[in-house]
Amino acid sequence: MTVSPVKQQVSLEAFLEQPETKPASEFSNGEVQQKPMPQGEHSRIQSKLGDSVNQVGEPNQVAIAFPELRCTFGGRSIVPDIAVFRWERIPRQANGRVENRFLIHPDWAIEVLSPDQSQTAVLDKFLHCSQHGTELGWLVDSAEETVLVVDGSQRLQLIRGGAEVPVLPELGLSLTAGQIFDWLVL
Numbered sequence: 553m554t555v556s557p558v559k560q561q562v563s564l565e566a567f568l569e570q571p572e573t574k575p576a577s578e579f580s581n582g583e584v585q586q587k588p589m590p591q592g593e594h595s596r597i598q599s600k601l602g603d604s605v606n607q608v609g610e611p612n613q614v615a616i617a618f619p620e621l622r623c624t625f626g627g628r629s630i631v632p633d634i635a636v637f638r639w640e641r642i643p644r645q646a647n648g649r650v651e652n653r654f655l656i657h658p659d660w661a662i663e664v665l666s667p668d669q670s671q672t673a674v675l676d677k678f679l680h681c682s683q684h685g686t687e688l689g690w691l692v693d694s695a696e697e698t699v700l701v702v703d704g705s706q707r708l709q710l711i712r713g714g715a716e717v718p719v720l721p722e723l724g725l726s727l728t729a730g731q732i733f734d735w736l737v738l
Contacts (some may be wrong), residue, residue, distance in 0.1 A: 576631040588666040636660035678702040
């Protein structure tokens with residue numbers, strides 16, 4: 553008979569005092585879970601998506617995509633692969649510089665599914681985000697070439713091929729699922 557290890561419960565405050573890990577660890581329901589190490593396809597999609605959002609969002613002061621940014625809100629501390637914040641919601645210091653700690657929900661959270669990552673865990677994260685004000689969540693699955701979208705009302709959409717993927721409306725960015733996966737071909 554095998555005995556599974558007992559997971560120790562930890563408080564959010566105790567978790568936030570711990571040193572950061574690589575890859576990042578997240579806190580949910582008293583438990584700490586380390587994210588999987590990103591691989592090639594994951595890294596490429598994350599980089600291109602973040603760049604695409606920032607190319608249209610930053611010059612117009614509409615939104616900024618932050619890769620691997622810790623967001624702590626609603627009793628959890630998560631690290632989406634990309635956290636997009638509308639310009640006016642970005643936490644700033646008195647001198648205008650970006651804050652280091654983001655104690656608010658992102659407007660749009662993006663996760664690129666890694667081979668060892670649980671879809672259920674990511675969906676749970678998106679549901680938590682939407683319950684606390686996040687308008688959009690994307691689960692990008694390169695193996696299936698799909699983007700599962702969770703909107704603010706927790707409605708799910710599965711996007712494939714030439715279908716356009718919803719983004720924050722004021723961003724003015726147009727992307728299809730097919731375009732996202734075409735980035736994997738060099």
